[in-house]
Every structure is written in structure tokens, then in C-alpha cells.
Amino acid sequence: MKLKKVGLSLVALATATSLLLTGCSATSNSASAGSKTTINLYSNGSDNVRITWEAVLEAFKAKNPNIDVKLQFVSSGTGGQSAVDRLIAATKAGQKDTDIDIMETTDNDISRLDSEGGKDILSQLPADKIPNLKNINSKSTVGGDRTMVFRGSTVLLAYNSDKVATPPKTDKELYEWIKSHPGRFAYNDPTTGGSGDSFVFTALYNMLPAEALTSSDPKWKDQWQPGFDQLKELHSYMYKASGKVQYPAKNQGTIDLLASGEVDIIPAWADMILDQKSRGLLPQSIKLTQITPAFTGGVQTLAIPSLSKNKEAAYKLLDFVASPEGQKLFVEKQKAIPVIDNSQLPKETLAMLAGLDVKEFRSYSIGKLNDDEKKMWQETIATLK
Structure with a gap:
């Protein structure tokens, strides 16, 4: 009987060892x-x-x-x-x-x-x-x-349809609308959120060849000045608080201004607007529209x-x-x-x-130039009085 017990123990030990080795092998190969x-x-x-x-x-x-x-x-x-x-x-x-x-x-x-x-x-x-x-x-x-x-997302114009019956259809129409409606437009500090960055980026790159949208060549920086001049011209017409132009922090910052009625039009990530509307966090009067050339996405x-x-x-x-x-x-x-x-x-x-309109998804990829663009905005636009 003792031999039989020992035999069974050896078999059990061998089986356990085999299982252990098999388990180790499986663990090492996902x-x-x-x-x-x-x-x-x-x-x-x-x-x-x-x-x-x-x-x-x-x-x-x-x-x-x-x-x-x-x-x-x-x-x-x-x-x-x-x-x-x-x-x-x-x-x-x-x-x-x-x-x-x-x-x-x-x-x-x-x-x-x-x-x-x-x-x-x-x-x-x-x-x-x-x-x-x-x-x-x-x-x-x-x-x-x-x-x-x-996945992708793109920036569109989000607007209060109760206040804006016919939103701008082009970048030039948008800039004219901003000038004729002082304080009713806002874009966030581009260093804090992509929708504001897209507004800035679009102002710069609408004046450049299409190839610049997917190039990290530093040569394009030399051609940014006309776009920054446009942003400087628009500066005094932006949203104001306490009598001073304000560039809200983060994408949500401008959405909050639109939801509260403090501004009528903003650039915004489409997914954020659609998501918040679907959850009842934004008034149904908030609508989206695309301009031509389209804002950039990512x-x-x-x-x-x-x-x-x-x-x-x-x-x-x-x-x-x-x-x-x-x-x-x-x-x-x-x-x-x-x-x-x-x-x-x-x-x-x-x-x-x-x-x-996802067919007009306008992506861009400029590598480190994006950091340079934000830095230049801080130096030339954020410092304006």
C-alpha cells in the first residue's frame, strides 16, 4: 500500500509539474x-x-x-x-x-x-x-x-441660432461678421485647447499652399506673418470681460460662453458640441456649420x-x-x-x-511647427492691449 501511495504521489507530482511548466510557458507567450x-x-x-x-x-x-x-x-x-x-x-x-x-x-x-x-x-x-x-x-x-x-474630429463654427439666423459661410465672411458684431465672438487660448488652435492655424494656413498642411518644413514659418496680421486686426473685436479682450482657457471655456449667451459664435470641436447636445448640456438652439475653407481638424x-x-x-x-x-x-x-x-x-x-460633413475633414500634420505657432501667438497676440 505504501508503494501504491508513493506511486500515486509521484504521478500527482509529475502531473502538477507538467501543469506548472505548461502554465509558465503560456504566461510567457501572450x-x-x-x-x-x-x-x-x-x-x-x-x-x-x-x-x-x-x-x-x-x-x-x-x-x-x-x-x-x-x-x-x-x-x-x-x-x-x-x-x-x-x-x-x-x-x-x-x-x-x-x-x-x-x-x-x-x-x-x-x-x-x-x-x-x-x-x-x-x-x-x-x-x-x-x-x-x-x-x-x-x-x-x-x-x-x-x-x-x-479617430478624427474637426472644428466647426458653433452658433446660437436664436441670435444668428444666417451664419458665415467662408473665412472672409466670418472675419467680417466678427468686426460687425464686437464682443460676440470668442476663441480659446490656443495653448489650452485645440479649437482655439484650429482658429489660429486656419488663419495662418488659408494663406499658404495646400502642401503646407502636411509639412513640418521650417520654411513655412517665414510665411505666417499675413495670418498673424489678420489675427491682430481681429483682436479688438473679440469677447471682452471687465473691458479687456479675453481668450478663455480650454475648449470648454468658449462653449460655456456660448451656452450662457455671452457670445453668439465660437470655433468648437464638433464631437464636444454633438456629445453635449445629446446629453442635454447645451441648448438646442446651438447649431454647427462648416465654413469654406474648412477649419482644420486632427x-x-x-x-x-x-x-x-x-x-x-x-x-x-x-x-x-x-x-x-x-x-x-x-x-x-x-x-x-x-x-x-x-x-x-x-x-x-x-x-x-x-x-x-465628414467628406470635408481637413486634417493637418506639421510636427514641431505647431508648438512654434502657439509660442508666436503668445508673443504677438496674447500681449496685445
Whole structure:
């Protein structure tokens, strides 16, 4: 009997050892069947961005139960350390891995990563591991095949239709409207939000060749002056508080002025206006319109650091985001502009973007020049009396 017990113990031990080794092997390979992998997704922005990601990750989890995605979210204005800063610091410190598996980025982020961390700081995205990558109809001129564009948004004119029966249709008409309605227009400080930056950028780049919209060549800075002269001319007609021209902080700052009736027209991110109207946070009298040439928009991209040890699982999340199901969620939850062909999305989903002509989405990618533009605005416009 003792030998039998020993025999059973040895068999049990062998079985347990085999299972343990199998488990170790599965853990070391995130693509192995039955393994459990945890990855970190770093994002930032307004609260609607967080809410959207939570919905997307819930849907992803339902299809990929073996992958847990932890959303590391930094809200705008909180001053938390960004994923870009963390990754650059880790790279400079010579670390061999990072807890950042996927990061939401802009072209300016990519430019910083390249200049401070080197071109190899981000991993190239393999098309064979992300089949839905072929669906994406937009590409970052800075990130190239190291980033995946996953959503877009554009800046439109938001206006109070109770006060403005016929909104401006062109940039020239808008500038004339501003001059004939002193104090009834506002755009936010471009260093605090993208809608104000788009207003400034459009004033500069409407006077430049189309190729400048996707070029980081410093030569274009020499041609900005006419645009800044236009902004100087408009300065005294902007929204005033206590008798002084004010450029509100953040995108929400100008939206609040419009909602309260202190101004009648503002440049605003379409997704923010559509989202807040759908939740009853803005009066129904607030409407959107596009001018010609259109205000610029922007695309958000996703990137995978080269130091990530969970690339296989990260590829799966990117593939879901690029799928029709993933893109549908970004439209429905955030009112984002999809980056796949509209024919792949339900008509009722696209109807949520009513008033937004996505065919005229005017993206731009100028790298570090965007920082130079904001700095020049602070020096030449913000200092005006």
C-alpha cells in the first residue's frame, strides 16, 4: 500500500509539474491559448474620451476574455505625467521594459518621442498581426507605420441660432461678421485647447499652399506673418470681460460662453458640441456649420512602445479598434469622425454626425511647427492691449 501511495504521489507530482511548466510557458507567450495577459492603455483628454474608452474596452473584453486592458487615464488640466513623458524617461534611463503597452498620441507627441527618445522608441505595426489596419483610410505623416490613426474630429463654427439666423459661410465672411458684431465672438487660448488652435492655424494656413498642411518644413514659418496680421486686426473685436479682450482657457471655456449667451459664435470641436447636445448640456438652439475653407481638424493615433512585452495582446486591441464594431463605438459614444469607409457603418450611426460633413475633414500634420505657432501667438497676440 505504501508503494501504491508513493506511486500515486509521484504521478500527482509529475502531473502538477507538467501543469506548472505548461502554465509558465503560456504566461510567457501572450498569444498562447488559455493564457491571461494584462496590458495598459494610456490615454488623456476630456471626460468623454474616458467614457468612450471604457465602452470600447468592455466590448473588446467580451471578444477577448483572456486579455485584460487597464485604462490609465489622465484628465485634461490635472497635471498628471503623460505617457510620452514616462516613456521618454524610461528610454533615457536605459530601462528594458515599460508598463505602457499602448498609448494614445498626436503628431506632436510623435515628434517629441522621436527627438528625445529616438526613432526606435515606437514599434512598427505589422499589418499581418492587425488585419483591420487595411480599413484605415488616414495615416499620420509623422508616425508612419509606427502609429494607427483611429479617430478624427474637426472644428466647426458653433452658433446660437436664436441670435444668428444666417451664419458665415467662408473665412472672409466670418472675419467680417466678427468686426460687425464686437464682443460676440470668442476663441480659446490656443495653448489650452485645440479649437482655439484650429482658429489660429486656419488663419495662418488659408494663406499658404495646400502642401503646407502636411509639412513640418521650417520654411513655412517665414510665411505666417499675413495670418498673424489678420489675427491682430481681429483682436479688438473679440469677447471682452471687465473691458479687456479675453481668450478663455480650454475648449470648454468658449462653449460655456456660448451656452450662457455671452457670445453668439465660437470655433468648437464638433464631437464636444454633438456629445453635449445629446446629453442635454447645451441648448438646442446651438447649431454647427462648416465654413469654406474648412477649419482644420486632427487625428488621434495609437502607438506601441518598443519596450512593451505584450505586443501580441496590444495588436489584438488595435485590430478591434480598427474594426467596424470598434469604429461604431467611437462614433456613437464620442461623436468622433470614423477613419474607415462610411459604407462599413450603419446609417443610424452615421446619422449621429448630422450637421457634420465628414467628406470635408481637413486634417493637418506639421510636427514641431505647431508648438512654434502657439509660442508666436503668445508673443504677438496674447500681449496685445
